[in-house]
Amino acid sequence: MRFFDEARIEVIAGKGGDGAATFRREKYIPRGGPNGGDGGHGGSVLAVADCNINTLVEYRYTRIFRAEPGKNGGSRDCYGRGGVDIVLRLPVGTVISDIDTGEQLADLDEDGKQVLLASGGRGGWGNIHFKTSTNRAPRKRTLGKEGEQRNLHLELKVLADVGLAGLPNAGKSTFIRAVSAARPKVADYPFTTLAPNLGVVRTSEHRSFVVADIPGLIEGAAEGAGLGHRFLRHLQRTRLLLHLVDLAPFDPQADPVHDARIVVEELRKYDETLYAKPRWLVLNKLDLIPPDERAARIQAFLDAFGPVERHFEVSAINGEGCEKLLFAIQDFLDSARADENDKTAGIIDDSDDTEDIEDTGELQDFIECFNPRP
Numbered sequence: 001m002r003f004f005d006e007a008r009i010e011v012i013a014g015k016g017g018d019g020a021a022t023f024r025r026e027k028y029i030p031r032g033g034p035n036g037g038d039g040g041h042g043g044s045v046l047a048v049a050d051c052n053i054n055t056l057v058e059y060r061y062t063r064i065f066r067a068e069p070g071k072n073g074g075s076r077d078c079y080g081r082g083g084v085d086i087v088l089r090l091p092v093g094t095v096i097s098d099i100d101t102g103e104q105l106a107d108l109d110e111d112g113k114q115v116l117l118a119s120g121g122r123g124g125w126g127n128i129h130f131k132t133s134t135n136r137a138p139r140k141r142t143l144g145k146e147g148e149q150r151n152l153h154l155e156l157k158v159l160a161d162v163g164l165a166g167l168p169n170a171g172k173s174t175f176i177r178a179v180s181a182a183r184p185k186v187a188d189y190p191f192t193t194l195a196p197n198l199g200v201v202r203t204s205e206h207r208s209f210v211v212a213d214i215p216g217l218i219e220g221a222a223e224g225a226g227l228g229h230r231f232l233r234h235l236q237r238t239r240l241l242l243h244l245v246d247l248a249p250f251d252p253q254a255d256p257v258h259d260a261r262i263v264v265e266e267l268r269k270y271d272e273t274l275y276a277k278p279r280w281l282v283l284n285k286l287d288l289i290p291p292d293e294r295a296a297r298i299q300a301f302l303d304a305f306g307p308v309e310r311h312f313e314v315s316a317i318n319g320e321g322c323e324k325l326l327f328a329i330q331d332f333l334d335s336a337r338a339d340e341n342d343k344t345a346g347i348i349d350d351s352d353d354t355e356d357i358e359d360t361g362e363l364q365d366f367i368e369c370f371n372p373r374p
Contacts, residue, residue, distance in 0.1 A: 004059075004156075006154065006155055006156070007059035007060055007153075008099065009151075010063060010064045011066075011117050012065070013118035013120040013121065014043035014083035015144050016039050016040065016122045016146075017042075017072040017080035017144045018141070018144050019036060019073045019123070019124035019129075019141040019143070019144075020036030020037055020075060022075035023035060031137075033136060035075055035076055035126075035128060036074075036075060037074050037075070037076075037128070038073045038079050038080065039071065039079075039123030039124040040071045040083060041070050041122060042070045043084050043120045043147075044086075044119050045067050045085070045086055045088065046088070047089075047090050047094075047096060047106065048090070048108075049108035049110060050089040053090065056091065059088075059154060067147065069083050070082050073123070073141075082120075085120070092111050092159060093157045093159045094107075097155070098152060099151040099153050109159065117152065118149065119147065119148050120148075121145035122145045123144050124141060124144045127140055157234055157237055158212055158234045159237055160210040160235075161238060161333055162211045162238055162242060163212045163241050164212065165241055165243050165244070167246070167259050169250070170244040171244055174316040174317055175242075176199045177316075178317070178322055179201050180199025196212055196213065196215075201329075209329065209330060209333050214234050214235065232267075232271070238277065239333060240332060241279040241280070242329075245260045245283050245301075246284055247298070248285045256301055257304040260281075260305055264279075278309060279309060280308075281310070282312050286321070312324065
């Protein structure tokens with residue numbers, strides 16, 4: 001199955017049913033009065049996040065979703081039945097935007113989260129609502145309202161703690177295979193990943209994180225070269241980026257320093273926020289470098305590339321150095337989550353603060369209302 005992370009759809013809520021203008025007609029009751037019922041409410045269109053879905057392929061070919069209209073009101077005070085709502089099940093991480101206004105309507109970032117996309121039209125009133133003491137046989141009724149109609153853009157941004165960035169063939173797929181149960185395609189010849197892959201890394205019984213592997217970037221991706229920036233959106237929710245660099249490229253003329261700078265520049269062109277995320281350098285494929293040359297090759301790269309936040313040396317094919325990197329990532333994520341919890345707790349504490357009340361006697365009078373003196 002192909003991976004679809006974008007779709008455009010049209011949602012149309014149901015029209016409300018029309019109210020009825022009828023009168024009671026029974027034997028020996030010549031003037032029974034109005035008994036027209038209301039029309040039913042039109043069906044609405046809702047969206048709900050479902051963790052069992054991981055692609056928007058269902059919305060790639062089915063583009064229009066129309067809810068059922070409400071039924072018209074009837075005689076004998078019969079109200080019309082409401083239209084049935086339709087629920088669109090979307091992957092967790094889907095961002096829903098209105099194409100016409102550009103407004104972001106929802107971000108389904110939690111499993112089970114539900115939002116209203118288009119509200120059904122209200123049903124019309126029957127003539128029973130217009131009876132008065134002076135107008136005892138009203139023939140007035142109202143028609144049902146049209147339901148909302150919207151053109152929507154669905155954009156999937158996978159939820160992951162760590163994102164892998166790098167040129168094609170930097171070893172990202174091999175790395176995610178080595179540290180998780182994900183099994184993207186790898187081979188001993190140059191090719192690039194065509195769709196994002198997610199892998200869960202478990203560092204202990206109760207500690208784990210999610211890694212996202214996206215197709216490699218190439219120079220000129222900002223101008224549309226290769227797969228361009230199509231999949232970089234999947235790194236926007238991550239807390240940490242791992243920049244994988246191939247220290248032993250297939251092409252002997254390739255310069256790892258130049259290639260690493262290409263990735264950094266493409267991140268900056270795409271999104272300054274993504275560029276500013278914590279980014280660790282991972283020097284990969286050490287197994288292809290003779291042991292007596294590794295230290296000199298690594299130091300030469302770091303001197304030429306410039307200062308980095310942190311760097312690690314690994315060989316994803318045999319797992320060398322991966323354990324140290326994984327535990328460092330887990331510690332970083334635990335610390336980041338703890339800081340966020342502290343900030344949230346601080347906001348709650350601030351909201352509970354109360355201003356000092358000046359003692360003017362009013363407070364004492366208020367207390368005595370509930371505790372009167374004997």
